[in-house]
Each structure stands twice: as structure tokens, then as C-alpha cells.
Amino acid sequence: MNHVPLNIVIVGGVAGGMSAATRLRRLDEHARITVLERGEHVSFANCGLPYHLSDAIPDRERLLLHTPESLAARFRLDVRTRHEVTAIDREARRVTVTDQRSGQVHVLPYDKLILSPGAAPILPPLPGVPLAFPLRTLPDLDRLKAAAKTRGPNAVVIGAGFIGLEVAENLREAGKAVTLVEAAPQVLPPLDPELAVLVQRELERHGVTVISGVGFSAITEQSVTLADGRVLPADLVALAVGVRPEDTLARQAGLDVAGRGGILVNGQLQTSDPDIYAVGDAALVRDALGNVAFVPLAWGANRQGRLVADHIAGRDVSFGGHPATAIAKVFGLTAASTGLNERQVRALGLTPAVVHTHPGSHAGYYPGAEPIHLKLVFDARTGRIYGAQAVGGQGTDKRIDVLATALHAGLSAEDLADLPLAYAPPYSSAKDPVNMLGYVAQNVMDGLTRTRQWHEVAGTHRLVVDVREPAEYARGSIPGAVNVPLNDLRSRLDELREQPVLVYCQVGQRGHAAARLLTELGVDAVNLDGGFLTWQAGRAVPTRLPVPG
Template sequence: MKVVIVGGVAGGMSAATRLRRLDELAEIIVFERGAHVSFANCGLPYYAGGVIEDRDELLLQTPESLGARFRLDVRVRSQVVAIDPGARTVTVEDLETGDPYVESYDELILSTGASPVVPPLPGADRALTLRDVEDVDRLVAEMASARSAVVVGAGFIGIELAENLRRRELDVTVVELADQVLAPLDPEMAVPVADRLRENGVRLELGTELARIDETTAELDGGRTVPADVVVMAIGVRPETALAEMAGLVSGERGGIAVDDQMRTSVPHIFAVGDAVEKRDVVGGNAALIPLANPANRQGRLVADVIAGRPARAKASSGTAVVGVFGLIAAAAGWNEKRLRAADRPYRAIHTHPHSHAGYYPGAQQMSIKLLVDPETDGILGAQAVGGEGVDKRIDVIATAMAGGVTASELADLELAYAPQFGSAKDPVNMLGYIADNLRTDSIRAVQWHELDALLADGALLVDVRTADEFADGPIPGAVNVPLDELRERVGELPVGDLIVLCQVGQRAHAAVCLLEQLGRPAANLDGGYQTWDAGRRANAPIVVARS
């Protein structure tokens, strides 16, 4: 058997090494357009910033090491320019010599990846991108004489770049078309990330487009200019499907190569994996582009299993992702509220602001978590978390719960490892389960930060059950302050009508709502309390805009 693999990073190389372990006799050729295979793609921003000091650290394998260990025929600087599916051949251009040649295959695996989107702006030819080792070499070279940089796009890579450019003490501007950073987060969850960037000297231009790039500056859509010795495009990536399309492979609705759950394309004997293909989304069941390393590696192994005749099928993808930025951690899995609203899908949202570990043990850090729940099935639709230590842990636990079909209420039953430096006896994930269970069983009603204005306009009364000091520190306009511990005695003071109750994070308000409802006073909890409302207010509220 002769297997040809196009693309020698992540998915492609996982396929190659796994296939060798399964089939010592197969002939395996890997063509890689670039000069490097199996490099640490996700480490590139950190090498740019000097966190990873040694460039060799990025180069996890070489053609030689892969040849010695796995008897792989790895050919770098070799671009596959055409596929003949009928003849089962590929045409390869040797980028050193320019000479083309033809190689046959029994099975072909495309791991062509995704390439950064570069908008056709005036001056865009000077913009860099960050996809491979050559890219980071260029960036490092330009940074040497630069004092300022513009990063276009405030997604995962854009934010990692901003942090690392600041590490190099550049003046950094991030330009983002959306009104928020980190699109996978809902706007109120993204606020702490934007704050952290600004606190660390990053100039954030949200809701802004780049108009043009000049020699040492860049012009924003309003006409202002920002210093821009270096410009890096990090708007997003687009599946590299040119080769697939030339060969007649069907693309999916999202523009990636369409594959079945065994990574087969529409053309016999051609498989595809990684950023170039469309995955199946775990929440919607629809096609999704998820350009992440974990699924790429998983698919690489899976396609080798399939080619070797082993039963294996891809699972639907939750797109779990995490980013660190100036010590803050932001992570997400599944769908966010914006997307659920846009798809008109019913959901319940839960916001909490728990501590990373027991409050009585030093060093506990507050995080914010948001859980999205299917009101019909109690299934988990998605989760987001932002904060310090333990954010990645909680999202991993929730992503695992999603994979295992654990319902939102059942999060209460998870037995998570507890000692005071690692969590709480009621872990933040358990607390989400408790709240989900309260909502599921209708023992409490909650309203969202972006629903508050309309409800108040309809005559609801806002009751703030925090202490007088907390209330004075940050009241919501129109709220009446009755501290929780005085509520039993003072309930008579509250005017007749629907009540919305808030506290700092939602916990005291929950006790208050329970009390009020039993005293015959209809009441709902302002989900996530003052903290979520305040973040939402500062977020410029695009969730509400999206609703109309």
C-alpha cells in the first residue's frame, strides 16, 4: 500500500506516524510545502514574544528524525499542485528546483490546513500573517527595528500576538471589526479580557476596520491613524481547498472540504483531515469549521485507522478552546448565547462568579463562568469561563460532561477533587449544576442582564439585596436596597408588582427570591448579579442588538 499525505503538520503527521505503527510495510510519503514539518504552530506567538527562547523548540521533528523512527519519506518544500483521482496520482512541484514530478498513490490524505485571511486593503502587501515558522521568522526580523505594531483581529491568535508584542515592548494596537474581543465569548464575558489587554498597554480599537496601511502607520475607518511599523493580520483563517477543488472534491456549506465521519471526501481514495475540513458540530449537528490542533491530531490518527481497516468514527466537535492573556485565562466550549439567539434556538443562560478555590485559603481568584442549557432536555449547549487559575479546568470538565451526555443539573453530582487549594467542596461546576437544577425545576426564575431595561420599563421593581455599602459602591439605576438579612422584616416595604432581585453575583439574590416567592411575591433573580450586569453594560450590548 502506498499512502501519500499532503501537509506535514498536526493532522498529516499524526496520520503518517499512526499509519506506520499500524502498517510497517506501507509506503508513506509526506509532502510539505513549507520548510518544516511537525512544528509547534501554537507556540509561534510565544517565540515571537521571547517566552520560548530557542527557535529549535518549535521544530518538534525533522524529515530526518521521522525517517529514522517511522520510515517516512518526508519531502519538504514540495508542493502538490494537482491531483488526478482517476489515475490516482499527484503532481508535485519541488520548490527548490521548480521541477514538477508525478507520484502515484493508493490512498491520499489531504491535510492542507487553513490560511490566514488577508483583506485586499491598500498597503496589505506589507502585512504579515502567522501560520508557520517562516512567518514567525519574518515577524521577529521586522520586530527588531520596530517600535509599534498593529494586530488586525482580536481572536485567539490576535490576542496572543498582542500580548507577545507587548512583551517586546512595542506600542500595540488591536483593530477588531466586532464590538468585542474574542468572538467565541459572549460580549459580557469578553469584557474582562478587553480590560486586561488595556491594563497592559494594548490599544483596543473595537468596532473598527482598518482602511489602509501606509509605510509606518495604519489608517482606521474613521480616518485616524495609529503607529504601525509592523502589521499582522489575524482576522481568521480560511480552509485551504484550492487543491481539493481542482480535483473535484465537494466542499461543504462552510467552505471546507466535506468529509464523512471516517474522513472520506467525495472522491474515492481521497481522505482529508484538520483545518481544511468541515467537522460536525456537537450542538447543532451541522457542519462547522474548527481550526484547532486537538481535532486535527485526532483526525489524523483516525484516518490512519480507517485506511488500515480499523473501525473508527469521528465524534461531533465542541470546539473547546482556551487562551491566556497577561495572566488572564479565557476558555469556551460549544455554542455561545449570540449564536443560539441567531439560530433562534431556545436556551437558558447561567452566569456565576465563583472563586478558583476555597475562599478561606489564600490566593483564591474570582472567575466568571457562563453555562448555556437546553431548556427542553437540560443538555449543556455551551460554556465560557474567564478568570485566573482553574478556568481551563472547569471548561475541560464541562466539555467532558458534554461529551458524556451529563446534563446541566447533573453537574451538581460530579465528584471533583477537592482540597482547599484546588477547589471548593461545592466546586464552581457543581454550583452551575445546582443553579441549572433550580431553573429546570422552576423553583426559581432568572432574568438576563440584557433583559433588564425592558422589564423595568414594563414596571418591574429592582430590589438590591446587597449590603448598604455594596449598594452605595455600585447601584443599578432604579434599584431599591433591602439587604438580604433584613428582607424578612422589610418585605412589606416593597411595592406591589413583579420583583427582580440582585446581589453581587447572584447567590444572595437566590435566597431572596426563594423567600419572596414563598411570601407570595413574584420575584426573579438577575442572573450573575451586579457583576454580570456591569460587564454587560460595559460590553455595549450586542446581544440585544442581535435579537431584533
Template sequence: MKIVIIGGVAGGASAAARTRRLDDTAEIVLIERGGFPSFANCGMPYYVGGVIQSRDKLLVAPVQMLRERHRLDVRTRSEVTSIDREAQTIQVRQLESGESYFESYDKLIIATGASPITPPLPGIDNQRVLRLRNLDDADAMHRIATADAKRAIIIGGGFIGVEVAENLVHRGIQTTLIERGTQLLGPWDPEMVVPIEQAFKEKGIELLYKTSVTGFQPCESGVSVQIENQPSREADFVVLCIGVTPENKLAKEAGLDCGQRGGVIVNAHMQTTDPNIYAVGDVVEVHDIIGDCPTQIPLAGPANRQGRIAADHALGRPSQFRGVQGTSVVGAFGVSAAMTGWSEKLLQRNNVDYEKIYIHPANHAGYYPGAEGMTLKLLFSTSNGRIFGAQGVGGNGVDKRIDVISMAIQANLTVEDLEESELCYAPQFGSAKDPVNMLGFVASDVMRGDQPVTHVDRLLDGTPDGTFLLDVRSVPEFQRGHLPGAVNIPIEELRERLSEVPQDQQIVAYCQVGIRGYLATRVLMQNGYNVANLSGGYKLWQRYGIEPAV
């Protein structure tokens, strides 16, 4: 069996190593356009920022290791220029010599990845306009960032943009981030990324939203960024982080089917429309298990698994890729944001009926020193408790909770199953009622009708006439700020002051984070009131940047 793999990094290198472990006699050829077939591309921003000081740390499996330990035929600085499906050969061009040759295969695995989106803007080829795809890019950015650079402009506020911004600040570089949208981290819902945006501002990063770049020009300091309807901005260098697109040229020219977004179409075994050709990683279109639809999600974890599955199936094993749900995490300046499944924006866009809840727990027992707060959001169906997605933002422990919910989604568990999730507990690690359990408690209460909820965004759309806003916090809390028009009756006094709450109006009860609002909701419901708890409480209200009434 001769298996040829085009491209390394997560998908290709995993496929090569897995093939060798399964078949020690197979001929395995790994062809990589760059100089490093297996490197940690997710670590590159941290090398630029000096968090990872040694570039060698990014080399997951150096070429020599792949050749000697795994007996792989690794060919770097080589580019595959065409695929002949009928002859089962590829044409390879050696980049240093320019010479070309043909290589045969029994099975071919395409792992060409995705390339940074480069819009056709004037001056985009300026040497000071950088991307961050491979180690050569990282080396170039590292050289400039450590050569007395004073100012940088990042275009794009996604994963890479956020990570690069944090690391340039570590270098002491004044940083501006330009984003065409209205928030950082577009896949998240806007209220969930506010803490990261606040951290950026505290670190002096200038955030320009709803801003489009129209071109680049050389200037004395380095490069001038031309901005639509605004004065230009000068910087020592610019970093383009506006997304990636599947590098599908080889596949398309070979006649393999591609999806609307350009990803190579594969089945559950990672086979393309040619059964002898597989494709893995960022170049493929994947199956979204939440919406049961095709999507494009460039993440390293799925790419690794796809590489293994392609190798398995090429060697006769019935492995299948179950699909993706977009589980991801990003961090900056001590704030983490994680998510899994669909966001509220995506549910709305696809007209899915859903409900949501928010909680604000600590990462471990509050009485144990060092507890850090977080906000968790759960999206689910009230008809059957299916979990559509979850998002978290805060300090330590956010990733842990989203990982648990990710596994719950994969196992087709419901919000009621979250109530009974048995998770490890000691005061320094968690709470007896873990935040995951708390999400299950609240969501299940909503499903059962024990705790009707309403939301800040619904109130902002306009409080219906006859709605009575009831603030059940303490008097000092209320005096520091409250919802406009709210009446303050502390939860400790509510039972004795029920006569002050109108029975002919819709009541919206709220507190700081939701717990006292829930207690008030239960008291009022059992006394015949039509009441809903404001999920996430006053803390979430503040996330929306609304001036409080005082």
C-alpha cells in the same frame, strides 16, 4: 499499502505517525511545502514574544526524527500541484529546483490546512504587513520585533490577534489592535470577554472597534495603515489576524466536494467523495454536534484526532470522528477565556430556545491563600436540561471547568448531572462544591422552578412597569453603587421587612454575585411573591459598563 500525505503539522503529521504505528511495512510519503513538517504553530506568538526563547522548541518532530524513528519518506520544500484521481497519482514540484514529478498512491490524505485571509487591499503586499502561519512567518516577525521596533498594529481580535498583542507587549512594543467587530474574541459572548479587554487597556493596548482598514502605504517608520473615516496610523509593522480560509485548491481542482465555507466535505471516517482520498485538519468541513450541522472550526485538537482516524480507516479500522463542539481557550496577561459548545449569540441566531445562568466562584477554597475569581456562564434547555454550551473567564482553573463541561456535553449529560459530578477536591485545588457542581445546582433550580432568574441584558432592554428592584446587599455595598431605582433591604433584615416589598409587583432581587439574591428569592417565593433572581448579580451589571446609581 502506499499512503501519501499532503501537508504536515497537526493533521498530516499525526496521520503519518499513526500509520507507521499501525503498519510497519507501509510506504508512507509525507510531502510538505514548508521546511518543517511537524511544528507547534500555536507556540509561534510566544516565540515572537520571547516567552519561548529557543526556536527549536517549536519543532515537535524534526525531519530527521520522522525519517529515522518512524521511517517516513519526508519531502520538504515540495508542493503538490495536482491530483489525478483516475490514475491515483499526484504531481509534485520541488520548490528549490523547480523540477516536477509524479507520485502514485493507494490512499491519499489531504492535510493542506488553512491560509490567512488576505483581503485585496492596496499595499497589502508591503513587506511590513505580516502574517503568522508557519515558521518562516514567525522568523520574519521575530526579526522585526527584536530589531528596535517601537510600534505595531494588529488587525483582527481573534485568538491569534490576542496572543500576538500580549507577546508584542512583552517585547515592549506599543500596540494598537483594530477590530471590525464590537469585541475581542468574536466566538464568545461580549460580556464574557470584558476582563480580557480590561487587561489589554491596563497594559496600554489601544483597542479600536468598529474600524475598517482600507489599505497600506510605505512610510518612514515602516507602514501607514489607512483607516476608513479616520486618520491613518503609522507603525513599524502590521500583523494581519483576520481569520483563515481552507486551502482547498487541490481538492476543488480534483473534483472533490466542498461546503459553503470552502471546507472539503468528508464523512465520519474522514473520507472525501473519493473513497481513496481522505482530508483532515483545517481544510475540512466538520460536523457540529450541538447544532447537528456542518461548520468550520480550525483547532489543533480536532485536527490531530482526524489525522489518527484517517490513518485508522485507510488501514481497515472502523474509526469515526464524532464531530466538534468548539472547545477552546485563550489567555493574555493572566486572564483566561475558555468556551465549549454554542454561545448565546449562536443560539439566538439559530432561534434555539434556551436559558442561561452566571456564577462567580473562586478557583479553589476561598480560605486557602491565592484564590482567584472567575465568571462562568452556562447555556441550557429548560425542557430537558441539555447543555448547549459554557464559557468562562478569570484566573486559574477556568480551563479545568470548561473541560469538565465539554466532557459532559460529549456524554449527553444534563445540568442535573452536573449537580452530581464527582470531582477531586482539596483546598488548594478546588472546593467541596466545585464551580461545576454550582452551575448544576443553579441551572437545576431554574429548571425545577425553585429559582426563577432574569438577566442584566433583559433589564437593559427596559424594566417593565411595575418591576420592583430589590437590592439585598449590605447598606455600605448599596451606597457604593446600585441599580437605578433599587430599594435596599439587606438579606439579614428581609423577613422582618416583608411589608416594605409590594406583593402586586414583579420583584427582581439581586446581590453582588447572586447567592444572597437566591436566598431572597426563596424567602419571597415562599411568602407569595412573584420574584426572580438577577443571575450574576451586580458584578455582572458592572460588566456591561453601566454607570451605577449612588
């Protein structure tokens, strides 16, 4: 109490920076806390920006959670907007600041410095890019919204990641003719392709034109030219091809940064200078496997900001490896993932086991159940969960959050069967979809049923047997498949005895029963994981996509 007050300077006044500032004040009423923000606003809801485009959030002011005045009144913070830090003198422990309004340059000393500069939109060095609209700040939003109001109907959104999708949806809801362009072969690259096609279908169902697998080469005031020469009419171009960590200041100050960008920090979020912390998008973190990763998500920024405040106040903290968990609403669907997808796991040289399921959000006999498409990626030997993905209706977010919790807690794929989840007909089934993932994973781990994936059907040397009912088979089946309904398998066993078979049903469950039955009766049988639904989704995956395996 009688010490000289601690002098803390924070660079960046959104998410991580503001989380650190307010927590610091609650821990230490005497500290001097200065927040320097280059932009015009602090503590705004950047994740909410896309929704003001369609007026889903009608009131722009609601996106401003705090002002410098309100932060001064409540937390006695010295918040200065349009103040840019241009240099750090680590020796003298002071920063050089430019007041962008007055042009004045001054110097501020610090005891502890917290860097929370965020990420900057990637602007490819192509003709016309300055004509396109990024969406990171409120002024960005104002410009994009004004353009949407005054210009013609054709909008092109470049980039189909989470933010690109949200922008596309909200421009569409605002009445635009929207074309979504993605250089990767699929929308929503955090998902594996057979789940991403479900998202693409939803976009198209709502009138968004999706062009994937091709980049753009130029933007003009009326058009976007694609790398393959196609020209799209465009009264408006929104650009969301990704972000890069804002590490310039750290780099210039000689702090350790990664070659691909991003400030390196330890478990206490300290940079290579222990008096300088870094949080949020600019700082690299560790993923669920302990690898250094760039995870520009709000959850981590807020968590890290708080932990830095705790550490400065002398508390023990540790920010370990976390599965990245992301989610987006895409019209009537929810798309979400936690941890690593199959592609990422394979890129690490690992061969994961995979399970697809298609449960209803709740008991089928209670009205309003919506399908959820789930994918679990795990190690078949140890049960270690690498990650999970979900696309579907209500309750999709719940299943991903339960899976993120299980993954974070170190539970195995088998343990998912054991989770005591809440059941009543409006909410779930007596075996929750997450429990079912665990049951199916167990069967794979035990070798009880050998499975094949959707991309392994073509070229199989097995007799393909559709065990659904004739009416289901008639509505569409895998080419070459013969139809022997599950209930007839025992009586028609002679037809199947002679050769190895691959059985499938709609979602994989009857196929499992069929494969078990046949195996017990001496037939060499495997089951198609995820059934006809996963195969059908996989068939819609562009062929130029590298198939796993």
C-alpha cells in the same frame, strides 16, 4: 505481510498529516509513506509561534518538534519539504508534485491519499495588506520577529481572535506599544460580549489599546487607516483576521467542498472519493449539534490524523460531532469556551436558558483563590447543554475541560450538580464551580427561581432591590435600586409587598435566596442572573452590539 506494501501519500506535514504518518508507521512497518509539505518545515509547533515573539519561548529550535531526518530515522517516513502538490489525478490515483527548490515536476502514485493542507490566513483585498505580517509558519515568525526588533515601537494587531490576542500579548511583552483592532464589536468573538469585555479589560490593564467595531481600510509602512478615517501610527502590522480552509487542490480535483469553503468528509474522514481522506483545518467537521462547521483547532487535526491511519489500516473508526473547545492565555487571565455560545444558539433559531456565576477558583478561606466567570448556555426544558464559557484565573481551564467532557458525554445541565469532582481547599470548593452551575441550572429548569438577564434590567417595570450589605451598595449599584439587605428582607417585607420586584446581589446567590424567600411570602420576585458583576460587565458592552432576546 506478503502483500504489496500499501502506498500512502500525505499532503501537508504538520498536525493532522504528521499524526497520520507516524500512526500509520506504527500500524504498518511495510507501507510506503510519503509526506509532501509545501513549506520549509514539518511537524512544527504552530500554536507556540506567538510565544517566541516575547521570548516566553526563547529557543526557536524548540518549536521544531521533528525534521525530515528525524522522521526518517524513527518512522522510516519519506518527508519532502518545499514539495507542492498541484494536481490530483483521481482516475490514475496519482498526484503531480513540484519540487520548489529545483523547479522539477514529477508524478507520484498513491493507493490512499491524505489531504492535510491546513488553512491559509485571510488577506483582505485592501491597499497595503502585503505590508502586514501573518503568523502561520516559522518563516512568518522569523519575519515578524525581525521586524519587531528593527522597527519602531508602534505595533498594530488586526484581528482579536485567539491568535490575534496571543500576538498582541507577546508583542506587548516584547515592549511594543500595541493597538488591537477588531472589526466585530468585541474582542474574542467566540465568547459572548459580557464575557469578552472582561478580556478587553485585561488587555487594557496591560497597556494594550483596544479598538473594536471598526475595520481597517489601508495599511502603509507607517500607519493603519481605519474604516472610520482614524489613522493609527504603525511601525509594524500583524494581521490575524482569520483563516480559510485550504481547499483549492480538493476543489480542482472535483472533490465535494462546501460553498463557503472546506472539504466535506464522512465519519471516516473520507472525501467524496473514498481513497482520499481529508483532515485538519481544511476539512469541515460536525459540531456538538451535528451541524457542519469549520473548526480550525489543533486538537481535531491530531485526532483526525490518527483516525485516518486507523481506517486505512482496516480498523473501525468514527469521528462524530464534537463541541469545539478553545482556550487562550490573555496576560493573567484565561479565556475559554466549549460548544456554542448564546449568539450561535440564537442564530439557529433556538432560545436557550443562560446562567452566569462568579465562583472563586478554590475555597475562599484558603489563600490565592482567583475569580472565575462562567456562563452556561442550555435548553431549559431538556437540560441539553449547548456550550459554556469561562474567563478567569487559575482553574479556568479545568472547569472548561470538565464542561467539555460533560457536553461530549451528553450529560445535561442538571447532571453537572452530580459530578464527583475532587475537593481539597487548594483546588476547589466542596461544591465545585461546575457543580454550582448545575445547581443554578436546576433551579432555572425547575422554575424554582425565575431569573432575568443583564440586558433585561433596563426597561424592567419591577422595583429593583439590591439585597447586598449597605457597604457593597455604597460602592456602586444599579441606578434606581433600593437597598434592603437579605437579612432584613423578612422584617421589611411591607416595603416590598405592593409591586413586582427584581432582586440582585453581587453574584446571584444571595439574590436567589432573596427571590425564594419573597416568592414563598407571596411577592412576585425575580432574580438577576449573575448579579451585579454580570450586569456591570454587560453595561460595558458596546451599545452597538445586538443584545440577545
